[in-house]
Structure formats: structure tokens, C-alpha cells
């Protein structure tokens with residue numbers, strides 16, 4: 001039996017169709033990444049599964065418990081870390097944990113014991129007696145997740161756990177989630193970040209405008225657009241379609257003009273000898289190019305291939321602020337990984 | 345993080361315990377969230393003690409000599425119960441802002457995802473507000489005594505007056521609770537609650553006799569439940585017969601509490617938003 005089952009979830013807010021019949025299941029012990037841009041319907045799905053919102057249609061089960069029929073029973077099985085860190089700023093970290101423990105109906109002594117244990121696990125012992133108002137964003141997030149684990153839930157919901165964090169805290173959070181995943185916590189993780197889903201989720205469901213548009217492991221999704229990409233930067237952006245047509249015989253799927261740039265990305269099966277071949281083709285056709293390069297495809301490419309737009313572009317609410325940290329976090333992640341490899 | 349195995353639990357487990365005692369404990373747990381925070385939030389304590397004290401002093405010294413009210417030789421004996429009543433009613437607006445904050449910060453979602461008694465969030469909040477209002481009242485009373493205010497009746501009458509005052513404010517806390525869980529932002533909660541509390545407390549008998557008001561305003565002021573409560577409280581502190589005002593004011597308090605506690609709880613626990 002799957003730990004989480006969502007069947008045909010639909011929800012409309014006035015004219016907005018937040019969810020349009022979304023299905024997914026999470027096997028026990030697995031991490032499912034619900035990946036989609038801002039406004040895709042991720043939070044709506046989480047709120048339905050956490051018994052906070054009734055869907056217009058569809059059903060949801062936690063450990064086989066129908067969340068609509070028995071919300072209270074379902075609640076004793078779940079832990080929710082919402083999109084905004086829900087910590088009581090006027091209480092200390094310890095008090096926050098103890099408070100949730102008591103509301104989970106643990107005995108007083110057990111609530112205290114759990115609070116101390118979680119402070120320790122989440123590296124918050126030193127600040128445990130400080131009011132949460134004084135915490136950094138990363139500390140708040142860690143406390144928030146610790147609070148959702150107080151009742152030893154069998155399913156953990158993490159709604160955009162790294163949105164709004166600085167790059168360093170974000171990496172710290174990845175380690176925390178990674179660790180939870182490896183210890184067998186069934187988790188539904190939502191994210192706007194493709195690299196995040198790639199790194200943390202066992203399986204990914206891509207949602208856009210309230211509908212699931214693709215699903216599979218990160219590798220499976222990447223294979224859909226070809227494992228590798230050739231990128232051609234054109235002198236004349238108007239040549240885009242010509243280049244796509246010209247290179248179609250060498251491509252695995254359909255090439256795409258990267259929105260807002262003069263670059264064309266062509267998915268291919270194998271990179272061996274591809275660059276000289278592409279240069280020859282383009283030269284023979286008299287198309288002027290500035291650069292030809294290759295790279296492994298990422299989930300960004302998946303999104304582009306599935307929706308025709310890059311994922312980041314339609315996240316208007318977060319605006320520019322996401323672009324900088326996004327690039328920075330990749331750089332940090334690379335050094336981080338290198339360090340870990342060097343150590344082991 | 346090490347050995348995370350015990351952080352979560354896979355599979356079957358009994359439902360967390362529930363029942364009346366647990367519900368009461370949830371109410372107390374939520375109340376203690378706010379009571380613990382009270383001494384840590386100096387702004388709130390300042391607003392709820394210094395400001396009322398200033399009110400007592402300003403009104404008493406600025407208007408004290410200028411206004412004559414029939415039946416009262418000393419305007420302060422008339423005025424101070426009115427200020428008590430207005431202040432505790434102002435104190436009831438904290439619930440709107442506090443709950444709107446819980447809603448917008450995701451704290452409400454977190455709490456509602458727990459296997460707790462959901463209305464405890466509101467009951468705990470209103471109870472903590474009642475305690476804060478009591479503290480405010482005690483401080484104000486001390487200042488009032490310092491400038492010459494006296495209980496003219498028995499101690500029992502003064503006690504009944506105080507209980508009426510606080511239960512009336514408690515009832516209004518529930519109106520503000522409904523506001524807090526209904527509006528979309530903290531700012532909206534703040535202005536929305538004061539928008540009606542201000543006229544309610546001024547178009548009343550709190551500071552002047554309604555008979556001195558324009559004829560179209562007078563019946564409104566006279567039938568304002570806040571006037572009825574103020575009149576009852578004032579009569580009791582001055583050792584005069586409160587008459588039907590006492591029962592009428594109590595009836596208002598109970599009716600408002602029942603109706604708005606129901607509406608606010610229903611709104612808070614609804615799963616349509």
C-alpha cells in the first residue's frame with residue numbers, strides 16, 4: 001500500500017483552476033518531488049493532502065486513511081512544513097517544539113524529551129533558548145521542519161522548503177532533507193527548483209497550471225529530451241527555426257529556441273563527433289554562428305521541452321531575486337560536492 | 345544529524361488520544377503560547393498599560409473640571425468607569441491582529457494539521473487576551489485610585505462591576521476573533537477592528553450623558569450595548585442601583601460570545617479556502 005495516494009484532485013478558486021485532476025502516489029520511504037513554477041498548484045495539493053482544504057473532486061489517502069472522511073486520524077500521521085516558516089517568533093526554539101509536541105498530545109515529559117532530541121538533530125542546541133525572532137532564515141526553516149517531526153509522522157510534507165533561503169542555508173537544507181530521505185521518511189517535497197528535485201527526489205511529478213504534465217525519475221525525464229544537448233549561439237536570432245530544421249536529422253527530439261536568447265538547444269543521443277558535424281552543416285548552409293557547445297541536459301531542459309518555456313520565466317512573484325542565488329547555489333553545490341568527495 | 349531512524353515512524357500507529365480533557369489541555373497550551381510571550385513583547389505591554397493610564401490621567405485632568413454630568417458631583421466618578429470600559433474594549437482588538445498574523449504566517453495551517461482540538465486556537469487566544477485585559481485593568485484601577493477615584497458601593501458591587509466589564513470585553517474579543525480569521529492581512533485586521541470599536545465606544549455614555557448629544561444621535565447612543573454595559577458598571581462602582589442594565593448587559597455579553605464563538609470557530613476550521 002502506498003503511503004500517499006492522490007486521485008484526480010481538482011480545486012477551483014473562483015476563475016482559477018488551481019488543480020485539474022492530479023494523480024500521484026508515494027511509496028513508503030520514498031521522496032516524491034512535486035515540481036512546478038509559481039502558481040502551478042503545488043501548495044493547493046499539499047493543503048488538500050494535509051486535510052486543510054477540501055478538493056472539489058478527487059480523493060486522497062494517507063496510510064490508507066481517507067483524509068476527507070477521517071481528517072483527525074490522517075492528522076496524527078502527517079507532519080507539515082508549509083511554504084512559510086510557521087514558527088512562533090515570540091517563543092524560543094525549545095518552546096516552539098514543546099508546544100507542537102503538546103498539541104500532538106504527547107505526554108509533557110515526552111514532549112520535552114522530543115524537543116531536546118530534535119534541537120540536537122537539527123543543530124539548534126546553541127540557540128534553543130533564544131526566541132525564534134532572532135533566528136536566521138535557515139535556522140527558522142530547520143526549526144520549522146523539526147516541529148513537523150515532533151509527532152513522528154509517517155508522511156512528511158515539505159512545501160518549498162528552500163524558497164527564500166540564501167544559497168548557503170539552502171545547501172544546508174538539502175543535506176537535512178537528503179538525510180531524512182535516506183533514513184526512509186516518506187516525503188512529499190514541492191519545489192520550483194529543478195536542480196533541487198533532481199538532487200532530492202526519488203520520483204518527480206512535473207505540474208503546470210494545475211495539471212501533471214510529466215512524471216518519472218530525474219533520469220527518465222532527462223531522457224525524454226535526450227541525455228545530451230548541443231547549444232548553438234546564432235549571430236542572427238532569426239535563423240533559429242532554420243537551424244532546428246537543418247539539424248533535425250541529428251536530433252533525438254525537437255530542438256528549441258531558448259526563449260529570450262539567440263541560442264538553439266538540440267537534444268542528441270551521443271556527443272561523439274557532434275560539434276564538428278554541426279559546424280560543417282551550419283557552414284554548408286551559410287549560417288553564421290557565434291558559438292557551438294555541448295552539455296548534459298538538466299531538468300530545465302525538460303521543462304522547456306514540455307511547456308515550451310523555461311521554468312524560471314513564469315515565476316513572476318519571485319522575480320529577479322531568484323536568478324542570482326540560483327546560479328550561485330549551483331557553484332556552491334559544486335564546491336560542496338567536491339569537498340565531500342575529497343573528504344571521503 | 346545522525347541516526348535519523350527514530351525521527352519518523354513508518355506504518356501503523358494508534359490515533360493520538362482525544363476527548364474533553366485533551367481539548368481543555370489544548371486550550372490551555374494555546375493560551376500559554378500567548379501568556380509566555382506577553383512579558384517578552386514590551387510594545388504590547390506598553391500599549392496595554394501605559395496608554396490606558398495616560399487616558400485616565402488626560403481625561404481626568406483635561407475634562408475633569410470642564411464637564412458637568414447630572415447626578416454626579418465629581419465628573420471623575422462618572423468618567424473613570426467609562427474609560428475602564430473603553431480600554432478593555434480596545435484591548436479586545438488584539439485578537440483580530442494576532443489571529444490575522446497566525447493565518448498569514450502559516451501558523452494556523454501548521455496548527456490545523458495537528459490532531460488537536462482546532463477551536464483551542466481561538467479559545468486559548470481569547471483567554472490569554474482576557475488575562476492581559478485583567479492586568480491592564482488592575483494597573484488602570486491603581487492609577488484611578490491614586491487620583492481620587494473610589495468605590496462608593498460595597499466591595500461585592502465593585503466585584504460584580506469588574507466581572508461584567510471583563511466578560512463584556514471577552515465577548516467583543518470573539519467579534520474580533522471572527523474578524524481576524526476572515527480578513528486577508530494583519531493591516532486589514534488592525535484597521536477593521538478599530539473602525540467599528542471607535543464609534544461604538546464614543547457614541548455612548550462612556551464620556552458624556554447621551555442626552556447632551558444631537559437628537560438623532562441620542563437614541564443610538566442610548567441603545568448601544570456598550571452604553572448599557574457602561575451604565576451598569578458605573579452604577580455598581582458608585583453604589584447605585586444598576587437595575588435592568590446589569591441583566592441586559594450580561595445578556596448581550598453571553599449572546600455575543602455564543603454567536604461569535606460559533607461563527608469564528610466555523611470560519612477558522614472551514615476547509616474551503
Ligand SMILES: Nc1ncnc2c1ncn2[C@@H]1O[C@H](COP(=O)(O)OP(=O)(O)O)[C@@H](O)[C@H]1O
Pocket residue numbers: 013014016017018036037038039040041042043044045617
Ligand atoms: N485561497 C486561494 N484563493 C484564491 N486563489 C488561490 C488560493 N490559493 C491558491 N490560489 C490560486 O491557485 C493557483 C495555484 O496556487 P498554489 O497552489 O498556491 O500554487 P503554487 O504553490 O504551485 O505556487 C494560483 O493561481 C493561486 O493564485
Ligand SMILES: [Mg+2]
Pocket residue numbers: 039042043044083159160
Ligand atoms: Mg506554493
